[in-house]
Amino acid sequence: MAAVTSPESSTQSRVYFQTPPGTEETEPPVRKQGRVTVKYDRKELRKRLNLEEWIIDQLTDLYDCEEEAIPELEIDVDELLDMPSDGDRASRVKELLVDCYKPTxxxxxxxxxxxxxMQKLSTPQKK
Incomplete structure (x- = not known):
């Protein structure tokens, strides 16, 4: 493929691609899924991202600070999902938030x- 620049490139440069003469595309290019979305369920990843954003918002309210000033703590969702009961999960989260002065x-x-x-996001197996 050859690159051809637009003649009206005074304000913005643009590049247009042309197929060289004599070569015809018989099939449109196939779009491949990204590696992460193939190995994990996209919907589950979106749920996890939304949950993590919600946790950060809640922690900034609980600690009454900006996101950068939240104390070093890690709420590991996979660790919580591995626990046998909600009581164990609640105890673990309260243990992590022990230095928070607001009710948790x-x-x-x-x-x-x-x-x-939610499903635990296990490390994908290499093929």
Whole structure:
């Protein structure tokens, strides 16, 4: 393929691709899915991203600070999903939030409701 620039490139440069003469495309190019979405379910990834954004929002409210100033703590959703009961999960989250001066019960309850039914994102197997 050859690159041809537009003659009216005074304000913005644009590149147009032309197929060289004598070669015809018989089939349109096939769009491949990204590696991550092939190995994981896209819907589950979206749920996980939304959950993580919600957790950050809630922690900024609980600690009454900006996102960058949240104390170093990691709420590992996969770790919580591995636990046998909601009581164990609640205890673990409360243990992580021990230095928070605001009440955390509403956050813990809402978090447990949100992770209920989620799938653990296991590391994909290499082919």
């Amino acid at each position: 019960d509403d956050f813990v309850t809402a978090l447990l409701d949100k992770i209920r039914g």
